[in-house]
Amino acid sequence: MKNKILTLFLGFMLLPGSWLVAQHAVWWSGSPPPGNTARDHSVSYGNGFAWQVALGTADSEDVGHDAIAVSSGGYLVVGSSFFYDGYTVTHTNLVLYRLNEEGDLQWEKSYAIENYKGYGSPYIIEKPDGGFIISAYMGSGSSLPRFILFNTDSHGDTISTISWRFEDYQFGGLELKMSSFDESFYVSYRLYPSNSHKTEIYKMGFNLDTLAYTEIHNLSFPEYVPKPFGYIHRGGRFDNVFYYYAINFQGEVLDSFPDPHGVYNPSTHNPYAIQSLRNGRNVFFRTVTTSPRVFQMATTTDDGEVLNVNPDCFNGDDIWWYNDAGGWNYSPHEFSDRSICMPYNFYFDWNDNYSIGLVKINSQGQLLGDTAMSRSAGSMMLVKVLEGADGRPVVFGTGENGPLGGPLTGDDIFIAKIESWNPVGVPKVNPTDTQPLRIYPNPTNDTVEVTIPAGATKGTLSVATPSGHIVHSQAVMANGEITLSAARWPTGLLIVSLTTPDRVFTTKLIKN
Structure with a gap:
């Protein structure tokens, strides 16, 4: 770690591996758990669910942050449980939930650190030995805000922690990313010294040793993807075209190339995400806020060679809810069949709340299917979408007025496995075919x-x-x-x- 700005702590006062009283309920159907009353029944909008569960306690507001598919099968969910005295948060636990492939709760662990009331931006990755790394921002207590990494074994028990803080800078944007090409991971964040900004990225081994440290200065946007040579980072705009930079681990710019979508119009174009696919190619997503709203996709090599551009993957006439999709930048998820799932929250005026929509496209950006889910009892805020072992989507999020309840809005973490895409059984879209039912x-x-x-x-x-x-x-x-x-x-x-x-x-x- 960089000694002049980072302070290393290995002796935090953790509440060691405390077990919570497991409360695990079916979200939309079946009998509620003892002491709880059913709040609502699900609406399966365009499809059904293979299973649905809720996680949390009746004494807390429970919020989901991140989820991963575990190599041994099933899922790991990281969330926060907020405990209140009236409207004031008294303390917050960071919680891990381990579920099997069918959504059954295997175990849960909570983590709390003295003098800290809140955890922000938690992310989780799996280590090669089956343990886990959890990152989080800690704040709202009597001590200075910090970033922290938890290093745990396969049962969630803490092995070690490492943290750092910045007394003189504003900071934020913590991210935790897994390397797809070696046994390492990346921790990054944004600093704002003297009215400027920079990104700091640590490439780390799973023993928490620093393998590389990179400073990237004065690039306004935080989006980047790791590469064997370093990173591809979104850069600035010149002559109404965005540029992307290939940057090595020393922070030196190796090359640059223009956004494959071409001209950028700030009044209508919204760069959505950049992602590295399993084959090493880079995919760039953009929305066009016209009427109807249009989704665009382009694919390049690492040196910027354009392989494919699809200026109209789908639009608001193709998908009834897409024009109301919010601007949240949820990460697309590449499935094992090379299709890509685009997840969204959207405002559903019928229920007067936020619902979740999924769009499935192939590697050329052609529309394969879409589906959506909604509850009349409250908003469903998306966290992540993963691929189940059988290829079906598994949706993670936070829902209001859940079956476990809570002291204020009744937030519970929910997980729902989609029964099937709508339409079903369409491996690709042929332009000469009529659209499916x-x-x-x-x-x-x-x-x-x-x-x-x-x-x-x-x-x-x-x-x-x-x-x-x-x-x-x-x-x-x-x-x-x-x-x-x-x-x-x-x-x-x-x-x-x-x-x-x-x-x-x-x-x-x-x-x-």
Whole structure:
């Protein structure tokens, strides 16, 4: 570590490995845990859930921060439990939850440090030996704010900690990133000395030794991706084009290249994210705030060679909720089949709260599917989306008025595994094909809206159980939208099919 600005502590007063009383509840269905009352029933918007769980305690407000898929199977979630006296936070615990692939809680551990009331920006990564590294910002107590790393074993027990603070600088933007090409990880943050700004990045081994230290000065934006030679970092704007810099571990600029999207219009263009894919290529995402809103994607090599540009991956006419998606910069997640999941929060005026939407695109930026989830009882704030062992998305977030409750807004951490994408079973989009059948349950009653794809001007629309029992059938004479009553349909999985003279469109619906 850099001695002139960092102070090393190995003797923090931890509350060693304390176990919490495990409270683990089904979020949207089933009986509530003892002492709690059910608040709401889920709405499966465009699909269903394989399972849903909530994490937290009835005595605290519980907020999710990060989640990872564990190499031995299942998931690890890091969150905070805020305890109150009236409206004042008395103390906060940083909490790890270990779940198996089916969402069952295996164990949970809490961490607390004397004189600190809050933890911000916690992130977690898995070490090669099965243990974990947790980063967090600590503040709002009687001591100076600090960044801290927890080094734990595979059961969450603390092995060591390391922390640092900056008495003379404003700071923020803590990030923890795993290396995809060697056994190391990266800790970065932003400093603001004398009305300027710089990024400091530590490349570290899993024994917490510093392998490289990099200072990057006067680049206004914090986005970067690690590379074997150092980093690709978003730079400044020249002649209405953003540039990206290849920077080595010594902080020297090796090369630069323009944003593959081309000209930047500050009134309509919003750079969304840069990410390094599993094949080493770099993907750049951008939104265009026109009407309808448009999502763009471009792919390059490390030296900036443009491999692909898709100026209209999807837009607000393709996906009904996308025009209301917020500006939060949630990280895209690359799935094992090389598809990419774009997660969003969006404002849902029907429920007057924030809901979660997912969009699936392929490596060329072509739309594969979308789905969304909402609750009328309160907002659902997204944390992360991961890939389950069977390829289905697992959504992590924080929800208001959860089944475990809390002293103020009843925040609980939730995890939901998506039953299936909507549409289902489409490995790629061929431009010559008509779009697949789309279906959305109405969140407030028993109606279902079916969008008949363009080109399907005549056919039969049917809804059947998996055993083949038909619960609805009607003729279709033109494309457009059809509203159906689902009041008499059985609960559970239903197969929706549109049979035309030349093809069959099929998707699934889960009625709760």
